[in-house]
Amino acid sequence: MFPVYNISDFVSQRPESLGTKEKTWVLPSEGHELVRRPHLFKIGRPNTGENWAEKVSFELCKLLGIPCASYDFARIGDVKGVVSERFxxxxxxxxxxxxxxxxxxxxxxxxxxxxxxxxxxxxxxxxxxxxxxxxxxxxxxxxxxxxxxxxxxxxxxxxxxxxxxxxxxxxxxxxxxxxxxxxxxxxxxxxxxxxxxxxxxxxxxxxxxxxxxxxxxxxxxxxxxxxxxxxxxxxxxxxxxxxxxxxxxxxxxxxxxxxxxxxxxxxxxxxxxxxxxxxxxxxxxxxxxxxxxxxxxxxxxxxxxxxxx
Missing domain, CATH: 1.10.1070.20 (Phosphatidylinositol 3-kinase Catalytic Subunit; Chain A, Domain 5)
Incomplete structure:
Protein backbone atom coordinates (compact mmCIF):
# COMPACT_ATOMS: atom_id res chain seq x y z
CA MET A 1 0.00 0.00 0.00
CA PHE A 2 1.12 3.54 -0.66
CA PRO A 3 2.28 5.22 2.56
CA VAL A 4 0.33 8.03 4.21
CA TYR A 5 2.65 10.52 5.88
CA ASN A 6 1.68 12.29 9.08
CA ILE A 7 3.15 15.76 8.61
CA SER A 8 1.56 17.41 11.65
CA ASP A 9 4.97 18.30 13.08
CA PHE A 10 6.39 19.72 9.86
CA VAL A 11 7.41 23.38 9.96
CA SER A 12 4.96 25.52 8.02
CA GLN A 13 6.84 27.94 5.79
CA ARG A 14 4.39 29.96 3.69
CA PRO A 15 1.16 29.60 1.70
CA GLU A 16 1.35 29.05 -2.06
CA SER A 17 -0.51 31.62 -4.16
CA LEU A 18 -0.30 29.87 -7.54
CA GLY A 19 -3.46 27.93 -8.40
CA THR A 20 -6.90 27.66 -6.81
CA LYS A 21 -6.56 24.89 -4.22
CA GLU A 22 -5.60 25.40 -0.59
CA LYS A 23 -1.92 24.65 -0.21
CA THR A 24 1.08 25.55 1.90
CA TRP A 25 4.82 24.93 1.90
CA VAL A 26 6.15 22.81 4.75
CA LEU A 27 9.58 21.52 5.79
CA PRO A 28 9.92 17.90 7.02
CA SER A 29 11.09 17.47 10.58
CA GLU A 30 14.58 16.15 11.36
CA GLY A 31 14.81 12.39 10.91
CA HIS A 32 11.62 12.08 8.87
CA GLU A 33 11.78 9.67 5.92
CA LEU A 34 10.81 12.46 3.53
CA VAL A 35 13.78 14.48 2.32
CA ARG A 36 14.36 17.60 4.37
CA ARG A 37 13.56 20.00 1.56
CA PRO A 38 10.51 22.22 1.05
CA HIS A 39 7.36 20.23 0.26
CA LEU A 40 4.03 21.58 -0.94
CA PHE A 41 1.03 20.24 1.02
CA LYS A 42 -2.07 20.38 -1.19
CA ILE A 43 -5.45 19.82 0.42
CA GLY A 44 -7.86 18.06 -1.91
CA ARG A 45 -11.36 19.49 -1.84
CA PRO A 46 -13.91 17.24 -0.10
CA ASN A 47 -15.66 14.60 -2.24
CA THR A 48 -13.61 15.43 -5.34
CA GLY A 49 -11.00 12.65 -5.50
CA GLU A 50 -8.28 15.22 -6.14
CA ASN A 51 -5.87 13.55 -3.73
CA TRP A 52 -5.99 10.06 -5.28
CA ALA A 53 -6.01 11.47 -8.83
CA GLU A 54 -2.78 13.32 -8.11
CA LYS A 55 -1.15 10.23 -6.60
CA VAL A 56 -2.25 7.88 -9.39
CA SER A 57 -1.04 10.31 -12.05
CA PHE A 58 2.39 10.49 -10.44
CA GLU A 59 2.67 6.69 -10.30
CA LEU A 60 1.67 6.42 -13.97
CA CYS A 61 4.25 9.05 -14.90
CA LYS A 62 6.90 6.93 -13.20
CA LEU A 63 5.84 3.89 -15.23
CA LEU A 64 6.01 5.91 -18.44
CA GLY A 65 9.29 7.68 -17.68
CA ILE A 66 7.70 11.13 -17.83
CA PRO A 67 9.36 13.85 -15.69
CA CYS A 68 6.86 14.65 -12.96
CA ALA A 69 6.67 16.29 -9.56
CA SER A 70 6.35 13.66 -6.82
CA TYR A 71 3.10 13.22 -4.88
CA ASP A 72 2.48 11.23 -1.70
CA PHE A 73 -0.58 10.92 0.52
CA ALA A 74 -0.28 13.02 3.69
CA ARG A 75 -2.38 14.35 6.50
CA ILE A 76 -2.31 16.95 9.24
CA GLY A 77 -4.70 15.67 11.88
CA ASP A 78 -7.93 14.90 10.07
CA VAL A 79 -7.02 17.06 7.06
CA LYS A 80 -6.03 14.89 4.09
CA GLY A 81 -3.99 15.93 1.09
CA VAL A 82 -0.88 15.16 -0.91
CA VAL A 83 2.64 16.34 -0.29
CA SER A 84 5.06 17.15 -3.13
CA GLU A 85 8.78 17.82 -2.87
CA ARG A 86 9.88 21.08 -4.52
CA PHE A 87 10.70 19.98 -8.06
Whole structure:
Protein backbone atom coordinates (compact mmCIF):
# COMPACT_ATOMS: atom_id res chain seq x y z
CA MET A 1 0.00 0.00 0.00
CA PHE A 2 1.12 3.54 -0.66
CA PRO A 3 2.28 5.22 2.56
CA VAL A 4 0.33 8.03 4.21
CA TYR A 5 2.65 10.52 5.88
CA ASN A 6 1.68 12.29 9.08
CA ILE A 7 3.15 15.76 8.61
CA SER A 8 1.56 17.41 11.65
CA ASP A 9 4.97 18.30 13.08
CA PHE A 10 6.39 19.72 9.86
CA VAL A 11 7.41 23.38 9.96
CA SER A 12 4.96 25.52 8.02
CA GLN A 13 6.84 27.94 5.79
CA ARG A 14 4.39 29.96 3.69
CA PRO A 15 1.16 29.60 1.70
CA GLU A 16 1.35 29.05 -2.06
CA SER A 17 -0.51 31.62 -4.16
CA LEU A 18 -0.30 29.87 -7.54
CA GLY A 19 -3.46 27.93 -8.40
CA THR A 20 -6.90 27.66 -6.81
CA LYS A 21 -6.56 24.89 -4.22
CA GLU A 22 -5.60 25.40 -0.59
CA LYS A 23 -1.92 24.65 -0.21
CA THR A 24 1.08 25.55 1.90
CA TRP A 25 4.82 24.93 1.90
CA VAL A 26 6.15 22.81 4.75
CA LEU A 27 9.58 21.52 5.79
CA PRO A 28 9.92 17.90 7.02
CA SER A 29 11.09 17.47 10.58
CA GLU A 30 14.58 16.15 11.36
CA GLY A 31 14.81 12.39 10.91
CA HIS A 32 11.62 12.08 8.87
CA GLU A 33 11.78 9.67 5.92
CA LEU A 34 10.81 12.46 3.53
CA VAL A 35 13.78 14.48 2.32
CA ARG A 36 14.36 17.60 4.37
CA ARG A 37 13.56 20.00 1.56
CA PRO A 38 10.51 22.22 1.05
CA HIS A 39 7.36 20.23 0.26
CA LEU A 40 4.03 21.58 -0.94
CA PHE A 41 1.03 20.24 1.02
CA LYS A 42 -2.07 20.38 -1.19
CA ILE A 43 -5.45 19.82 0.42
CA GLY A 44 -7.86 18.06 -1.91
CA ARG A 45 -11.36 19.49 -1.84
CA PRO A 46 -13.91 17.24 -0.10
CA ASN A 47 -15.66 14.60 -2.24
CA THR A 48 -13.61 15.43 -5.34
CA GLY A 49 -11.00 12.65 -5.50
CA GLU A 50 -8.28 15.22 -6.14
CA ASN A 51 -5.87 13.55 -3.73
CA TRP A 52 -5.99 10.06 -5.28
CA ALA A 53 -6.01 11.47 -8.83
CA GLU A 54 -2.78 13.32 -8.11
CA LYS A 55 -1.15 10.23 -6.60
CA VAL A 56 -2.25 7.88 -9.39
CA SER A 57 -1.04 10.31 -12.05
CA PHE A 58 2.39 10.49 -10.44
CA GLU A 59 2.67 6.69 -10.30
CA LEU A 60 1.67 6.42 -13.97
CA CYS A 61 4.25 9.05 -14.90
CA LYS A 62 6.90 6.93 -13.20
CA LEU A 63 5.84 3.89 -15.23
CA LEU A 64 6.01 5.91 -18.44
CA GLY A 65 9.29 7.68 -17.68
CA ILE A 66 7.70 11.13 -17.83
CA PRO A 67 9.36 13.85 -15.69
CA CYS A 68 6.86 14.65 -12.96
CA ALA A 69 6.67 16.29 -9.56
CA SER A 70 6.35 13.66 -6.82
CA TYR A 71 3.10 13.22 -4.88
CA ASP A 72 2.48 11.23 -1.70
CA PHE A 73 -0.58 10.92 0.52
CA ALA A 74 -0.28 13.02 3.69
CA ARG A 75 -2.38 14.35 6.50
CA ILE A 76 -2.31 16.95 9.24
CA GLY A 77 -4.70 15.67 11.88
CA ASP A 78 -7.93 14.90 10.07
CA VAL A 79 -7.02 17.06 7.06
CA LYS A 80 -6.03 14.89 4.09
CA GLY A 81 -3.99 15.93 1.09
CA VAL A 82 -0.88 15.16 -0.91
CA VAL A 83 2.64 16.34 -0.29
CA SER A 84 5.06 17.15 -3.13
CA GLU A 85 8.78 17.82 -2.87
CA ARG A 86 9.88 21.08 -4.52
CA PHE A 87 10.70 19.98 -8.06
CA UNK A 88 13.68 22.26 -8.66
CA UNK A 89 16.99 23.08 -7.01
CA UNK A 90 16.97 25.51 -4.10
CA UNK A 91 18.48 28.37 -6.10
CA UNK A 92 16.20 27.88 -9.10
CA UNK A 93 13.12 29.87 -10.10
CA UNK A 94 9.95 28.66 -11.80
CA UNK A 95 8.48 30.77 -14.60
CA UNK A 96 4.94 29.68 -15.57
CA UNK A 97 3.72 29.51 -19.15
CA UNK A 98 1.46 32.55 -18.91
CA UNK A 99 4.43 34.83 -18.23
CA UNK A 100 6.25 33.42 -21.26
CA UNK A 101 3.26 33.60 -23.59
CA UNK A 102 2.50 37.20 -22.58
CA UNK A 103 5.96 38.18 -23.83
CA UNK A 104 5.73 36.58 -27.27
CA UNK A 105 2.03 36.44 -28.29
CA UNK A 106 0.57 39.83 -29.18
CA UNK A 107 -2.31 40.77 -26.89
CA UNK A 108 -1.99 37.68 -24.72
CA UNK A 109 -3.66 38.20 -21.33
CA UNK A 110 -1.48 36.32 -18.87
CA UNK A 111 -3.95 36.93 -16.04
CA UNK A 112 -6.84 35.16 -17.77
CA UNK A 113 -6.50 31.51 -16.80
CA UNK A 114 -9.60 30.14 -18.54
CA UNK A 115 -11.37 30.87 -21.85
CA UNK A 116 -8.17 32.44 -23.12
CA UNK A 117 -8.72 32.09 -26.87
CA UNK A 118 -5.07 32.88 -27.61
CA UNK A 119 -4.04 29.84 -25.57
CA UNK A 120 -3.50 27.75 -28.68
CA UNK A 121 -1.51 24.54 -28.86
CA UNK A 122 0.49 25.96 -31.77
CA UNK A 123 1.53 29.03 -29.78
CA UNK A 124 2.69 26.88 -26.87
CA UNK A 125 4.68 24.38 -28.93
CA UNK A 126 6.32 27.13 -30.99
CA UNK A 127 7.24 29.04 -27.85
CA UNK A 128 8.91 26.01 -26.24
CA UNK A 129 10.71 25.13 -29.48
CA UNK A 130 12.09 28.66 -29.87
CA UNK A 131 13.28 29.17 -26.31
CA UNK A 132 16.99 29.42 -26.89
CA UNK A 133 19.03 26.86 -24.98
CA UNK A 134 15.99 25.26 -23.32
CA UNK A 135 17.05 21.97 -21.79
CA UNK A 136 15.14 18.96 -20.59
CA UNK A 137 13.92 18.84 -16.96
CA UNK A 138 16.65 18.89 -14.32
CA UNK A 139 17.91 15.36 -13.72
CA UNK A 140 16.37 13.91 -16.90
CA UNK A 141 18.91 14.90 -19.54
CA UNK A 142 20.58 11.48 -19.73
CA UNK A 143 17.44 9.35 -19.55
CA UNK A 144 15.71 11.35 -22.28
CA UNK A 145 18.87 12.26 -24.20
CA UNK A 146 17.36 11.50 -27.61
CA UNK A 147 14.46 13.94 -27.14
CA UNK A 148 14.32 17.72 -27.27
CA UNK A 149 12.57 19.70 -24.53
CA UNK A 150 9.63 20.22 -26.91
CA UNK A 151 9.38 16.48 -27.51
CA UNK A 152 9.34 15.90 -23.76
CA UNK A 153 6.46 18.37 -23.51
CA UNK A 154 4.64 16.38 -26.19
CA UNK A 155 4.85 13.52 -23.70
CA UNK A 156 3.10 15.65 -21.09
CA UNK A 157 0.26 16.30 -23.54
CA UNK A 158 -0.08 12.62 -24.51
CA UNK A 159 -0.20 11.86 -20.80
CA UNK A 160 -3.00 14.42 -20.41
CA UNK A 161 -4.92 12.52 -23.08
CA UNK A 162 -4.35 9.23 -21.27
CA UNK A 163 -5.62 10.40 -17.87
CA UNK A 164 -8.25 12.81 -19.21
CA UNK A 165 -6.54 15.86 -17.71
CA UNK A 166 -8.63 18.94 -18.43
CA UNK A 167 -6.46 21.44 -16.57
CA UNK A 168 -3.19 22.02 -18.47
CA UNK A 169 -3.82 25.76 -18.34
CA UNK A 170 -1.04 28.29 -18.79
CA UNK A 171 0.10 28.17 -15.15
CA UNK A 172 0.35 24.37 -15.12
CA UNK A 173 3.57 24.17 -17.11
CA UNK A 174 6.62 26.35 -17.43
CA UNK A 175 10.39 26.54 -17.26
CA UNK A 176 12.94 26.39 -14.47
CA UNK A 177 15.81 28.87 -14.42
CA UNK A 178 18.62 27.13 -12.55
CA UNK A 179 21.65 28.91 -11.13
CA UNK A 180 24.77 26.93 -10.20
CA UNK A 181 27.64 29.15 -9.13
CA UNK A 182 28.07 31.41 -12.19
CA UNK A 183 26.27 29.11 -14.61
CA UNK A 184 22.64 29.73 -15.58
CA UNK A 185 20.60 27.09 -17.39
CA UNK A 186 16.95 27.01 -18.43
CA UNK A 187 15.01 23.75 -18.24
CA UNK A 188 11.51 22.60 -19.03
CA UNK A 189 9.74 22.08 -15.70
CA UNK A 190 8.53 18.57 -14.90
CA UNK A 191 4.83 17.88 -15.34
CA UNK A 192 2.69 18.69 -12.30
CA UNK A 193 -0.85 19.28 -11.06
CA UNK A 194 -2.90 16.42 -12.54
CA UNK A 195 -5.78 16.45 -10.07
CA UNK A 196 -8.43 17.32 -12.68
CA UNK A 197 -8.33 13.91 -14.29
CA UNK A 198 -9.49 10.28 -14.21
CA UNK A 199 -13.13 11.26 -13.72
CA UNK A 200 -12.34 12.03 -10.10
CA UNK A 201 -15.22 14.52 -9.79
CA UNK A 202 -17.99 12.29 -11.15
CA UNK A 203 -20.67 11.69 -8.48
CA UNK A 204 -20.88 8.09 -7.27
CA UNK A 205 -24.35 7.52 -8.74
CA UNK A 206 -23.24 8.72 -12.19
CA UNK A 207 -20.14 6.56 -12.07
CA UNK A 208 -22.25 3.54 -11.21
CA UNK A 209 -24.66 4.28 -14.05
CA UNK A 210 -21.85 4.68 -16.58
CA UNK A 211 -20.21 1.45 -15.45
CA UNK A 212 -23.37 -0.61 -15.92
CA UNK A 213 -25.43 1.08 -18.65
CA UNK A 214 -26.08 -0.52 -22.03
CA UNK A 215 -26.65 2.91 -23.56
CA UNK A 216 -23.47 3.55 -25.55
CA UNK A 217 -24.01 7.30 -25.24
CA UNK A 218 -23.66 7.16 -21.44
CA UNK A 219 -20.80 4.69 -20.91
CA UNK A 220 -17.40 5.39 -19.37
CA UNK A 221 -16.01 5.26 -22.90
CA UNK A 222 -18.46 7.93 -24.07
CA UNK A 223 -17.52 10.08 -21.08
CA UNK A 224 -13.82 9.72 -21.93
CA UNK A 225 -14.45 10.55 -25.58
CA UNK A 226 -15.96 13.92 -24.61
CA UNK A 227 -12.90 14.92 -22.57
CA UNK A 228 -11.64 18.44 -23.27
CA UNK A 229 -8.16 19.89 -23.10
CA UNK A 230 -7.36 23.43 -21.97
CA UNK A 231 -6.02 24.40 -25.41
CA UNK A 232 -7.79 26.17 -28.23
CA UNK A 233 -7.15 24.99 -31.77
CA UNK A 234 -6.29 27.14 -34.75
CA UNK A 235 -9.72 26.90 -36.38
CA UNK A 236 -12.07 25.82 -33.59
CA UNK A 237 -14.40 28.05 -31.55
CA UNK A 238 -13.84 26.17 -28.28
CA UNK A 239 -11.13 24.17 -26.59
CA UNK A 240 -9.89 21.03 -28.30
CA UNK A 241 -11.17 17.63 -27.29
CA UNK A 242 -8.31 15.48 -26.02
CA UNK A 243 -8.62 13.28 -29.10
CA UNK A 244 -8.27 16.40 -31.27
CA UNK A 245 -5.20 17.40 -29.27
CA UNK A 246 -3.64 14.02 -30.06
CA UNK A 247 -4.44 14.51 -33.75
CA UNK A 248 -2.70 17.91 -33.68
CA UNK A 249 0.39 16.37 -32.09
CA UNK A 250 0.50 13.62 -34.71
CA UNK A 251 0.64 16.32 -37.41
CA UNK A 252 3.35 18.52 -35.93
CA UNK A 253 5.49 16.10 -33.92
CA UNK A 254 4.83 12.65 -35.39
CA UNK A 255 8.01 10.97 -34.15
CA UNK A 256 7.72 12.25 -30.56
CA UNK A 257 4.02 11.41 -30.50
CA UNK A 258 4.82 7.89 -31.71
CA UNK A 259 7.54 7.54 -29.07
CA UNK A 260 5.26 8.41 -26.18
CA UNK A 261 2.26 6.55 -27.60
CA UNK A 262 4.41 3.41 -27.76
CA UNK A 263 5.24 3.75 -24.08
CA UNK A 264 1.58 4.32 -23.27
CA UNK A 265 0.69 1.22 -25.27
CA UNK A 266 3.05 -0.89 -23.17
CA UNK A 267 0.94 -0.31 -20.05
CA UNK A 268 -1.58 -3.07 -19.39
CA UNK A 269 -4.93 -2.93 -17.64
CA UNK A 270 -3.24 -5.02 -14.96
CA UNK A 271 -0.64 -2.27 -14.49
CA UNK A 272 -3.41 0.30 -14.07
CA UNK A 273 -5.19 -1.94 -11.56
CA UNK A 274 -1.99 -2.53 -9.59
CA UNK A 275 -1.58 1.21 -9.01
CA UNK A 276 -5.15 1.57 -7.74
CA UNK A 277 -4.76 -1.56 -5.64
CA UNK A 278 -2.13 0.20 -3.54
CA UNK A 279 -4.50 2.98 -2.44
CA UNK A 280 -6.23 2.62 0.93
CA UNK A 281 -10.02 2.63 0.97
CA UNK A 282 -10.07 5.82 3.03
CA UNK A 283 -8.79 7.62 -0.09
CA UNK A 284 -10.82 6.01 -2.89
CA UNK A 285 -13.84 3.74 -3.23
CA UNK A 286 -14.08 0.72 -5.51
CA UNK A 287 -16.46 2.43 -7.97
CA UNK A 288 -14.12 5.36 -8.51
CA UNK A 289 -11.19 3.00 -9.11
CA UNK A 290 -13.14 0.85 -11.60
CA UNK A 291 -14.33 3.97 -13.44
CA UNK A 292 -10.81 5.41 -13.67
CA UNK A 293 -9.32 2.14 -14.92
CA UNK A 294 -11.91 1.85 -17.67
CA UNK A 295 -11.32 5.47 -18.57
CA UNK A 296 -7.57 4.84 -18.84
CA UNK A 297 -8.17 1.84 -21.09
CA UNK A 298 -10.53 3.87 -23.31
CA UNK A 299 -8.10 6.77 -23.63
CA UNK A 300 -5.21 4.41 -24.23
CA UNK A 301 -7.13 2.82 -27.12
CA UNK A 302 -7.90 6.28 -28.53
CA UNK A 303 -4.22 7.28 -28.44
CA UNK A 304 -3.05 4.04 -30.04
CA UNK A 305 -5.67 4.35 -32.75
CA UNK A 306 -4.76 7.96 -33.54
CA UNK A 307 -1.03 7.19 -33.72
CA UNK A 308 -1.28 3.76 -35.42
CA UNK A 309 0.79 2.15 -32.68
Missing amino acids: MPDAAQFIPGNMLLARVVDGYDGNKRFQQIDYKIGHVLNLIKRLRGLRKPVGWEEELKNLSATEVFVGYLLFDALIGNTDRHHENWGVVVNVEKENISVHLAPSFDHASSLGRNEPAEKRSMRLTTKDHRATVEAYAERGKSAFFGSNTPGTLHLCELVDELVKVYPEATQFWATRIGELSEEAFSKVFGQIGEEWIDEGAARFAIRMLCANQAMILGATNV
